[in-house]
Amino acid sequence: MDEKILTVTVPSYNVQAYLEDCLESFVNSEVMDDIEVLIVNDGSSDDTATIAERYVSKYENTFRLINKENGGHGSTINTGAREARGKYFKVVDGDDWVDTRSFIRLVKLLKEIDADIVASNYTWINHTTRLPEKRQEYPFEKIEYNKLYQFEEIVGKTIIDMHATTVKTELFRKANEQIDEHTFYVDVEFIAFPIPYVKTVYFMEDPVYQYRLGLPGQSMSIEKMQKNLKNHLRVLMRLNQYCKKVEKTAPKANLEYIRELTATILTSQMKIYISFPLKNGMRKEAMKLDAYFYHKNREVYDRVKNPAVLFLRKTRYAAFPLAVLAFKGRRDSY
Known part of the structure; x- marks a missing residue:
C-alpha cells in the first residue's frame, strides 16, 4: 500500500448494526487513493469482522482489517497509531460516520497545508430521528475559520476534542504514550498526548464527524x-x-x-x-x-x-x- 495522506482508525466492537454506515461514508473515488481506513476489530462476537472483510475485499487499497483480542477503546487507538501509514491520523468510531462531502474537503486540505492539527466541526446526530440534536456543538466560536494559527494563539479560547481532531501521526508517536486500555473516556488522553509537540493548528468549518447520540448504554449517559x-x-x-x-x-x-x-x-x-x-x-x-x-x-x-x-x-x-x-x-x- 502506497503512502497515504490520512489514516482513519475505526475502533469497532460489536457494531454490526452501524459499521456499514460508517465505512460507506469513506467510499468516494475523489479521496480513496489518498486515505487508509484501519478497521480495528476489538474482539467482536457479532458480524463486525464479516462486514469489514467485505469492504477490504472490494476496496483493498483503502480498507484494512485488524483483528485483536478485546482491550477497550484505548487499545484500538494504540493499535491504529502503531499500524498507521498516513501522514495524519484520525479516529472515527465504528458506530459513527463522516459527512462524505466534508471529509473530501478535509482530505484535500491535508494535501495543501502542513498544520500539526487540523480541527474540524462535527455534528451530534439523534440516533432515532437521524436529525441534528439541539445540543449540536460549535466548538470553535472564538476563532476564525480557514486560518492557520500558532498554537499559543488558541490556548484559552477552545479545546479541540477527539471528534474534531486530525493530528500528524508522527506527533502522536513522538509522545511515546500508550492510551489506557479497558477504560472508558480515554479520548482525552488521545487529545492530550501530542500537545507538547504541536506548533500550528488550522480550523475548518465543515462538520466532518457525525456523532451518533442516544445509543443504548452510551458511555456519556x-x-x-x-x-x-x-x-x-x-x-x-x-x-x-x-x-x-x-x-x-x-x-x-x-x-x-x-x-x-x-x-x-x-x-x-x-x-x-x-x-x-x-x-x-x-x-x-x-x-x-x-x-x-x-x-x-x-x-x-x-x-x-x-x-x-x-x-x-x-x-x-x-x-x-x-x-x-x-x-x-x-x-x-x-
Whole structure:
C-alpha cells in the first residue's frame, strides 16, 4: 500500500448494526487513493469482522482489517497509531460516520497545508430521528475559520476534542504514550498526548464527524458515568500525571492547554459525584479529590471555571446537598 495522506482508525466492537454506515461514508473515488481506513476489530462476537472483510475485499487499497483480542477503546487507538501509514491520523468510531462531502474537503486540505492539527466541526446526530440534536456543538466560536494559527494563539479560547481532531501521526508517536486500555473516556488522553509537540493548528468549518447520540448504554449517559466512575477518575489521574511529566519540557502555552484540559475533566468528575443521591456519600469523595489537586497540582485546581464547583469550594462543600438537588432535572448526559 502506497503512502497515504490520512489514516482513519475505526475502533469497532460489536457494531454490526452501524459499521456499514460508517465505512460507506469513506467510499468516494475523489479521496480513496489518498486515505487508509484501519478497521480495528476489538474482539467482536457479532458480524463486525464479516462486514469489514467485505469492504477490504472490494476496496483493498483503502480498507484494512485488524483483528485483536478485546482491550477497550484505548487499545484500538494504540493499535491504529502503531499500524498507521498516513501522514495524519484520525479516529472515527465504528458506530459513527463522516459527512462524505466534508471529509473530501478535509482530505484535500491535508494535501495543501502542513498544520500539526487540523480541527474540524462535527455534528451530534439523534440516533432515532437521524436529525441534528439541539445540543449540536460549535466548538470553535472564538476563532476564525480557514486560518492557520500558532498554537499559543488558541490556548484559552477552545479545546479541540477527539471528534474534531486530525493530528500528524508522527506527533502522536513522538509522545511515546500508550492510551489506557479497558477504560472508558480515554479520548482525552488521545487529545492530550501530542500537545507538547504541536506548533500550528488550522480550523475548518465543515462538520466532518457525525456523532451518533442516544445509543443504548452510551458511555456519556449519567447512568454509565456513575457506573464507570473509577474509569473516569483513572483518566483524570493519568492526565494529572502527564501534566507533571511534561511540565519542564513542553512549551508554556502547550502546558497551559493540557492543564486546562485536565481542569475540564476534574470538573466532569465533580459533576459525576454531584449526580449521585446524597446517601451515596459522594460529598466526601469530592472533597478528597479537590483537596488532592489543591495540594498536588494547584495549577490545574486554579483553572477550574465551573460556577457550581467554585461555589462548593467557597462554602467548603457545605452546599453539596444543594448542588445535588440542582442537578436533578438536568439533561441525561454530559
